[in-house]
Amino acid sequence: MQPVGAVVPLKVDIAEKTFRSARGVSITALQDLSFEVRQGEFACLLGPSGCGKTTTLRILLGLDKDFSGSFQLPQGGSNRIAAVFQEPTLLPWRTVEQNVRLALPKSLRAKNLDGLFDTLGLAAMRSLYPAELSLGLARRAALARAFATEPAVLFLDEPFVSLDEQTAERLRHLLLTVWSARPTTALMVTHNLREALMLSDRIIVLAPRPTHVLGVFDVRLPRQHRNSQVMSDLLRSFHHRFPDVT
Amino acid sequence: MTASETDGTRDAPPSMSGRRSLATALAPALTVAVSLLGLCLLWNLAAGVWPSRAFPGPGQVWQVLLREAASGDLLYHLGVTLGRVAAAYIVAMIIGSVIGVLLGSYRRVDRFFNPWVILFLNIPALVVIVLGYIWFGLNEAAAIGAVAVNKIPNVVVTMREGARTLDPSYAEMATVYRFGRLDRIRHILLPQLQPHLAAASRSGIALIWKIVLVVELLGRSNGVGFQIHLYFQLFDVAAILAYTLAFVAVMLVIELLLVQPVERHATRWRRRPA
Ligand SMILES: Nc1ncnc2c1ncn2[C@@H]1O[C@H](COP(=O)(O)OP(=O)(O)O)[C@@H](O)[C@H]1O
Ligand SMILES: [Mg+2]
Numbered sequence: 001m002q003p004v005g006a007v008v009p010l011k012v013d014i015a016e017k018t019f020r021s022a023r024g025v026s027i028t029a030l031q032d033l034s035f036e037v038r039q040g041e042f043a044c045l046l047g048p049s050g051c052g053k054t055t056t057l058r059i060l061l062g063l064d065k066d067f068s069g070s071f072q073l074p075q076g077g078s079n080r081i082a083a084v085f086q087e088p089t090l091l092p093w094r095t096v097e098q099n100v101r102l103a104l105p106k107s108l109r110a111k112n113l114d115g116l117f118d119t120l121g122l123a124a125m126r127s128l129y130p131a132e133l134s135l136g137l138a139r140r141a142a143l144a145r146a147f148a149t150e151p152a153v154l155f156l157d158e159p160f161v162s163l164d165e166q167t168a169e170r171l172r173h174l175l176l177t178v179w180s181a182r183p184t185t186a187l188m189v190t191h192n193l194r195e196a197l198m199l200s201d202r203i204i205v206l207a208p209r210p211t212h213v214l215g216v217f218d219v220r221l222p223r224q225h226r227n228s229q230v231m232s233d234l235l236r237s238f239h240h241r242f243p244d245v246t
Numbered sequence: 247m248t249a250s251e252t253d254g255t256r257d258a259p260p261s262m263s264g265r266r267s268l269a270t271a272l273a274p275a276l277t278v279a280v281s282l283l284g285l286c287l288l289w290n291l292a293a294g295v296w297p298s299r300a301f302p303g304p305g306q307v308w309q310v311l312l313r314e315a316a317s318g319d320l321l322y323h324l325g326v327t328l329g330r331v332a333a334a335y336i337v338a339m340i341i342g343s344v345i346g347v348l349l350g351s352y353r354r355v356d357r358f359f360n361p362w363v364i365l366f367l368n369i370p371a372l373v374v375i376v377l378g379y380i381w382f383g384l385n386e387a388a389a390i391g392a393v394a395v396n397k398i399p400n401v402v403v404t405m406r407e408g409a410r411t412l413d414p415s416y417a418e419m420a421t422v423y424r425f426g427r428l429d430r431i432r433h434i435l436l437p438q439l440q441p442h443l444a445a446a447s448r449s450g451i452a453l454i455w456k457i458v459l460v461v462e463l464l465g466r467s468n469g470v471g472f473q474i475h476l477y478f479q480l481f482d483v484a485a486i487l488a489y490t491l492a493f494v495a496v497m498l499v500i501e502l503l504l505v506q507p508v509e510r511h512a513t514r515w516r517r518r519p520a
Contacts (some may be wrong), residue, residue, distance in 0.1 A: 022272045061418075062422075082423070083419075083422045085419065089415050089418075090436070092435060092516075093515040094437075102423075102425070102429060103423040105291075105424070129515040131515065131516070145423075147268070149423065172248070
């Protein structure tokens with residue numbers, strides 16, 4: 001079997017990213033932002049709203065090329081990337097299953113998706129159109145699309161915002177289930193500390209804009225042991241190290 | 247989206263009872279039939295009040311229609327005209343859509359070419375047709391080309407509007423997941439442009455078939471336009487009306503049996519109002 005993910009870790013070294021508006025106002029979103037995600041690791045970028053997290057992901061996804069600096073994506077393996085955007089971004093004119101299959105490379109188009117749809121609780125929704133889904137289900141479909149491609153690296157941009165807490169919690173567990181079935185180098189953006197502590201191997205803590213890395217918080221404990229007692233211990237030690245981060 | 251919404255499918259739209267849906271489906275058709283019947287009666291009445299060769303009643307027109315149909319002429323000329331309408335429509339839609347999407351996507355290109363679009367929008371159809379025949383000869387390609395050129399600026403304007411409403415997040419998703427060029431066109435571009443394609447199609451067919459008649463009158467030796475010209479010289483108003491009504495009927499049938507079903511299929515994913 002091919003090693004899952006890649007041999008080279010994700011390396012980011014962005015010197016600067018500045019937005020210039022039409023009226024000449026410029027906003028520097030990122031300055032000297034550098035971090036690494038190790039092979040097969042689930043990392044979180046944690047930072048306050050508006051600090052430049054989405055901007056960072058857009059650069060890594062190749063959607064924004066106007067920045068100075070460099071980055072290196074994991075190579076080897078499939079060298080595909082996958083993204084779960086802040087909005088589900090499903091094509092409204094295609095069914096859930098078509099949405100997932102369209103994202104697959106030609107060689108995987110016909111692959112069996114039963115297991116993935118079952119795990120995500122979408123088995124009965126494969127032939128529905130996105131408008132017939134609740135936001136929670138649409139987010140699951142977006143997760144299905146990302147995982148179906150068997151990517152070398154997975155980017156997630158606050159995939160659980162604007163959901164009620166109960167639905168968000170269920171989705172976090174689903175994410176862990178599909179991720180654990182095939183651990184992929186993953187970088188998830190969030191401003192929710194509890195979510196980051198629950199899901200990640202390492203948390204990359206970002207400063208407010210112009211953002212850079214404040215520090216890295218490693219969570220070495222296996223996820224299945226992170227019960228509520230452990231979580232409050234983790235929270236306490238996180239606050240101890242980063243007293244200004246909420 | 248409210249936070250209280252549960253993580254399940256939304257309610258299905260309430261299904262109407264069979265009888266009521268049948269009645270609601272028939273009512274508009276019935277109205278149309280009664281309305282057309284009323285027009286025929288009025289026509290018949292007027293033709294009775296002023297009997298003249300220049301104003302035949304519906305009965306006479308019907309007789310001519312049957313005669314022309316029996317001889318095979320009607321079908322032949324309808325077919326020829328329909329072929330020209332289809333060819334000009336396809337050419338105009340393809341060229342107009344490509345130009346329109348380009349202009350809608352690139353602001354600078356649009357600024358440069360916009361005066362051209364306005365110029366072509368305002369050139370009378372007749373001028374294009376006459377110039378087409380002069381420059382390219384009295385042939386089929388010149389005829390169809392002239393009709394298409396008349397329609398292209400309209401398509402350009404509609405499709406440019408459509409391209410401006412494209413949602414970049416779908417294109418970005420396609421970039422991340424490395425969609426091929428064809429997949430992008432089929433699954434990202436065309437579905438978003440569909441309402442504008444439909445609008446351009448509708449106004450397109452209506453405009454094109456009227457211009458095709460003029461093109462046939464000026465430089466072709468078959469088709470409905472040619473026949474109307476012929477019967478104009480013979481002062482046979484009944485035949486003129488017979489051909490006109492037959493062609494209008496054909497265009498309506500196409501609208502009903504082709505355009506509307508295609509549109510329904512293309513918009514099947516939109517949620518029916520509950
Ligand atoms: N296209 C843009 N033009 C100008 N400013 C932008 C643009 N996109 C983002 N910004 C600014 O950059 C900063 C970071 O935005 P973003 O990366 O979306 O933050 P977040 O961490 O909440 O995802 C914000 O202050 C935002 O106003
Ligand atoms: Mg964001």
